[in-house]
Amino acid sequence: MKKVNNPLNEKEFKALISKRKDNLFYLIILIFMTFFLFFSLSQMNINPARVIRGFSTLSDLIKNMFPPDFGQLSRLWPLAIESIQIAILGTVLGIIFSITLSMFAAKNLTPIPGLGVILKGFFAFTRAVPALVWALLFITAVGLGTLPGILALGVNSIGMLGKVFSESFENINKATIEGLNSTGASRMQVFFQGVVPETIPIILSWSLFRFDINIRYSSILGVVGAGGIGWELVRASRMRDYPALLMVILVILVMVYAVEQFTGYARRVVR
Amino acid sequence: MDRNMENNLAQLKKSRRPGQLRLLFAIILVIVAVIWSWAGTGFSIPAIMRGVPRIYNFIIDDLIPPRFDSWQKFLNPTLQTLYMAYVGAIFAIILSLGLGIISANNLISNRLIVYLGRGISSFLRAVPAVAWAVILVAAVGLGPFAGTIAIALGGAGMLGKTYADSLEEIDMGQVEALKAVGASWFQVLTQAVLPQFLPDFFTWSFYRFDLNIRSAAVVGLVGAGGLGFSLDTAIRLFQFREATMGILWIFGLILIVEFITAKSRDKILEGL
Amino acid sequence: MKQKDVLIKISDLKKSFPGGTEALKGVSFDVYRGELLVIVGASGAGKSTLLRCINGLSAISSGSIVVDGIEVNGLKGKKLRQLRTDVGMIFQSFNIVNRKRVIDNALHGRLAYYGLRGVLGLYSFEDKKKAFEILARLDLEKQVAKRADQLSGGQKQRVAIARAIMQEPKVLLADEPVASLDPGASSKVLGYLHKICQEEDITAIVSLHQIDYARNYADRIIGLTEGVVTFEGGPEDLDDEAIQELYFNEEEEE
Ligand SMILES: Nc1ncnc2c1ncn2[C@@H]1O[C@H](COP(=O)(O)OP(=O)(O)OP(=O)(O)O)[C@@H](O)[C@H]1O
Ligand SMILES: [Mg+2]
Secondary structure, X not given: OOOOOOOOOHHHHHHHHOOHHHHHHHHHHHHHHHHHHHHHHHHOOOOXXXXXXXXXXXXXXXXXXXXXXXXXXHHHHHHHHHHHHHHHHHHHXXXXXHHHHHHXXXXXXXXXXXXXXXXXXXXXXHHHOOHHHHHHHHHHHHOOOHHHHHHHHHHHHHHHHHHHHHHHHHOOOHHHHHHHHXXXXXXXXXXXXXXHHHHHHHHHHHHHHHHHHHHHHHOOHHHHOOOXXXXXXXXXXXXXXXXXXXXXXXXHHHHHHHHHHHHHHHHHHHO | OHHHHHHHHHHHHHHHHHHHHHHHHHHHHHHHHHHXXXXXXXXXXXXXXXXXXXXXXXXXXXXXXXXXXXXXXXXXXXXXXXXXXXHHHHHHHHHHHHHHHHXXXXXXXXXXXXXXXXXXXXXXXXXXXXXXXXXXXXHHOOOHHHHHHHHHHHHXXXXXXXXXXXXXXXXXXXXXXXXXXXXXXXXXXXXXXXXXXXXXXXXXXXXXXXXXXXXHHHHHHHOOOOHHHHHHHHHHOOOHHHHHHHHHHHHHHHHHHHHHHXXXXXXXXXXX | OOOOOEEEEEEEEEEEOOOOOEEEEEEEEEEEOOOEEEEEEOOOOOHHHHHHHHOOOOOOOEEEEEEOOEXXXXXXXXXXXHHHHHEEEXXXXXXXXXXXXXXXXXXXXXXXXXXXXXXXXOOOHHHHHXXXXXXXXXXXXXXXXXXXXXXXXXHHXXXXXXXHHHOOOOEEEEEOOOOOOOHHHHHHHHHHHXXXXXXXXXXXXXXXXXXXXXXXXXXXXXXXXXXXXXEEEOHHXXXXXXXXXXXXXXXXXX
């Protein structure tokens, strides 16, 4: 092979191609993450022996689940339906309130500037507190049943949809609003004739997405007593009726899958 | 002139018809669904009317103000929530890397393995984390161990799918070029696939960690440790102001973790 | 220079795709050691397919390809990778790893010589120096530490050439290497390719669309039409009539 003069000396060449600095950065992160992993494990008292024991009891339990108890189906079916209904009402409630509140939260639409900031804080809070915790609180306030579940999903949905909707309102074309304003349209008219038509694709797709999420939540709201099929999970596990437990899970799976198929179809139609 | 206008109007009507028909159908569907759910759940305006003042009273009388002096009670559970979310994320990431690779149809030529991988991910994903927690509490007992595994399994379902989808989108030309130099499967994986996959990998993994904090905060409600467990205990003991404190802890933890993950994600992505 | 020593022997090569397309319908020709063979032919004639078969990226349907005494058909695993180290490949869309540095891309050419160390991207200092030298010969010494996605198209293709040369191949296959470049960059890249193959004594098979480039650089030209060899000769034999045959004869149906 022909030699070409390497214009750099060895040291310069090494410095040129060295990645040592980058590598050091990632190495430090990696060491820190590994350390924190083992620290967390020890704080939670998780050790290899426990993991091995855990997996053997888990595999025993899974063996005991089979075959699933199909006899439970007639009892579980109405509860699954109830979960779907809770999700529908919670989602609709969330959509109605989040659209309304977003009118006041969006910077470009709000009549009172300070209100927008407060509402966005409210959205952040309702979004961050998990749906199950909301359910727990509503149960304490209004008692067990489907109502606290519906309210919990509604409130949690407001947090997410309110954020998305108010941001999408803020992103619409300024000219649209100004044009309508110049025709002397009222605030409501501007909103329904200008803002809503422009953002309807966003509203629809996020509402459908939220419905997907709410179906998952509504399937487990029952574990705290907020209606639907979730309670059956706790009941079956407390009674150590594992075939029934598996049956509950299967029903949840079918329910979630069926709704996902439906929303997937609806999303394609909307688009 | 008039004729023309009429024609245009007719055309306008026609062009709007299929969209409008669909919209009408959707509205009717939603109304029917609401009525059906309304009847099925026994949801009623009077119940809401009775509920609203009760909720209002509950908030004013029982929840507010939070008992700030009880903050220490939630310190350990908060840390435990963090540990569960973190360890759950690491386990999920490790599991999903394998799952994601075998579920990517451009990396694995055996259709059967790809279907198997995809199937496992969708199963893990479809079972809610809380349901996993119920099963695991039954199997390994109360505490954060059950919660950690539950979070890891739920997370692996999501990451397995998102990793596989990202992997399927990489530029196969680069992969093919390395195959053409005679590189082995593992060499192609780290030298051509990985560099393209890393940005998505970090984005999804950090996002999953954010979600894990939320899951870790609720699995305690079925006995799997962390803040949820303390919150449940406080409410059972009618210590509502303490519960408010616990909720503030959850809120604070989520905000802080989201802030930190956003910062570190940006820092890492920028360095890639 | 031409010692008429056969390096690659292709006999009655046929290739059909699952959809039923017969891309190659019995192709036979020899490639001599040290020559630069240009393959021309209209779009869809089967040029890419032919090159991909030679280094085993596509499995052939029947016939035989012998590269330096080794039958490509049916090679698998380690043997196939062994063959590929002898057969460098350059693509129309460069196919360098965009998120890696230029020098890492050049070093990829050495992967087959490394096992686990290659998985981790750990190369010997000698190989790094060699990569630098080759990049310098392609006038890329200022770019070595840059990330590949910061380069222009012509520079990217030179990096791809460096990667192929790092393999120390016996033969280099280039599939329309300048089709995505502007004329200036095209002749520059072809010039580099031609020069480095001569210096390293590497046999090259280059598929090209541009006839004048083919005439300039080719030692020999092979023309493909719908999967059949319809022209074989020196650059001087590729006259207007032959071009007419190759490119425009079959177009009438369309
Ligand atoms: N993966 C494939 N599956 C099915 N058919 C293919 C595939 N690749 C190529 N073909 C077909 O094989 C024939 C030859 O294609 P090839 O890409 O080899 O032509 P080419 O001469 O390289 O054309 P171009 O100049 O456009 O690159 C074409 O009819 C093409 O449609
Ligand atoms: Mg081609």
